Amino acid sequence: MKTTSTTKTFYAIAATATLVTMALPAQADTWRGWNIHPPGYPNTVALEAFAKNVTERTEGRITAQVYNNGVLGDQPDAIEQTRSGVLNFANFNMGPMGPIVPETNVLSLPFIFSSVEHMHEVMDGEIGQQFAEALAEKNLVALSWFDSGERSLYNTKRPIHTPEDVQGLKIRVMNNDLYVDMIEALGGNATPMAYGEVYQSLKTGVLDGAENNYPSFQSSNHYEAAEYYSLTEHLIIPECLCIARASWEALSAEDQEIVREEAIKASAMQRELWVEGSEASRQVVLDAGVQVNEVEDKAAFQQLMGPVYAGFIEANPDLESLVNAIRNSN
Numbered sequence: 507m508k509t510t511s512t513t514k515t516f517y518a519i520a521a522t523a524t525l526v527t528m529a530l531p532a533q534a535d536t537w538r539g540w541n542i543h544p545p546g547y548p549n550t551v552a553l554e555a556f557a558k559n560v561t562e563r564t565e566g567r568i569t570a571q572v573y574n575n576g577v578l579g580d581q582p583d584a585i586e587q588t589r590s591g592v593l594n595f596a597n598f599n600m601g602p603m604g605p606i607v608p609e610t611n612v613l614s615l616p617f618i619f620s621s622v623e624h625m626h627e628v629m630d631g632e633i634g635q636q637f638a639e640a641l642a643e644k645n646l647v648a649l650s651w652f653d654s655g656e657r658s659l660y661n662t663k664r665p666i667h668t669p670e671d672v673q674g675l676k677i678r679v680m681n682n683d684l685y686v687d688m689i690e691a692l693g694g695n696a697t698p699m700a701y702g703e704v705y706q707s708l709k710t711g712v713l714d715g716a717e718n719n720y721p722s723f724q725s726s727n728h729y730e731a732a733e734y735y736s737l738t739e740h741l742i743i744p745e746c747l748c749i750a751r752a753s754w755e756a757l758s759a760e761d762q763e764i765v766r767e768e769a770i771k772a773s774a775m776q777r778e779l780w781v782e783g784s785e786a787s788r789q790v791v792l793d794a795g796v797q798v799n800e801v802e803d804k805a806a807f808q809q810l811m812g813p814v815y816a817g818f819i820e821a822n823p824d825l826e827s828l829v830n831a832i833r834n835s836n
């Protein structure tokens with residue numbers, strides 16, 4: 507049969523239409539979730555429970571799977587992939603979120619929260635809702651908040667008791683200029699770097715140190731290279747369980763409710779596991795010979811953050827009231 511260009515076009519359109527109708531349902535209900543942590547980590551266990559429960563309760567309308575160890579990309583990449591709907595859900599630390607959602611930088615100001623409990627109260631209340639709204643504007647639907655404890659400095663050279671001890675140390679920070687300012691205010695040299703590259707850099711001396719909570723210090727094996735862990739507790743940064751806005755909006759109201767409920771359950775589970783996990787990780791690093799020291803004069807560190815706050819507020823005058831709201835909420 508001789509085909510005319512009109513029939514050719516028709517066949518091409520028909521073929522595409524078939525492909526689209528065949529491909530859509532499969533894509534729509536297969537959810538890929540990004541996770542930076544290894545199996546067994548508190549966040550991983552909670553995310554896997556979330557994926558399993560969502561899959562079961564939606565009876566196959568969503569099949570959710572978590573990809574651990576950052577195999578789908580580093581955190582800044584994964585944030586972009588989730589914003590564009592290439593990834594469907596993720597557990598993100600608010601640290602690397604700052605460059606994309608400026609409001610969340612408030613959560614990266616050193617010592618902004620007086621304790622983990624203070625952070626939970628703020629994030630679970632009205633102020634937390636403001637952050638969720640800012641994230642939603644950038645296509646990330648934050649359904650619940652995870653814990654990530656207190657972050658402290660660790661390094662290969664010496665215990666840190668005072669800011670002078672930080673002088674000259676090459677410290678890895680997460681991808682956010684605020685942390686560069688923070689380390690420089692202490693006299694150190696800050697190096698923004700992806701989490702997955704830190705272990706090797708500590709081993710080879712490219713870095714002298716980094717900063718993180720006990721579970722990550724342990725699970726990343728950084729403790730094998732950095733012998734000194736000093737309890738500066740300078741950052742308490744919440745993390746979200748975030749859904750790609752496109753994936754969220756494609757759900758029926760009933761499925762949105764299921765996903766929301768499971769996200770809230772996952773955060774309760776994560777927070778419980780976090781407490782046990784932090785203690786277990788602390789024991790592992792102590793048993794391995796890491797020297798952990800208390801920092802008696804934390805105020806000395808805090809005072810040096812004055813210019814970091816001043817610079818931040820000068821650059822973001824509209825966020826000053828949010829900073830004050832958090833500080834006054836304690």
Ligand code: GTR
Pocket residue numbers: 542581597598599601654680700701717718719722745
């Ligand atoms: C962990 C956090 C990760 C990642 C990592 C880092 O505590 O859970 O999402 O931000 O720190 O230092 O990059």
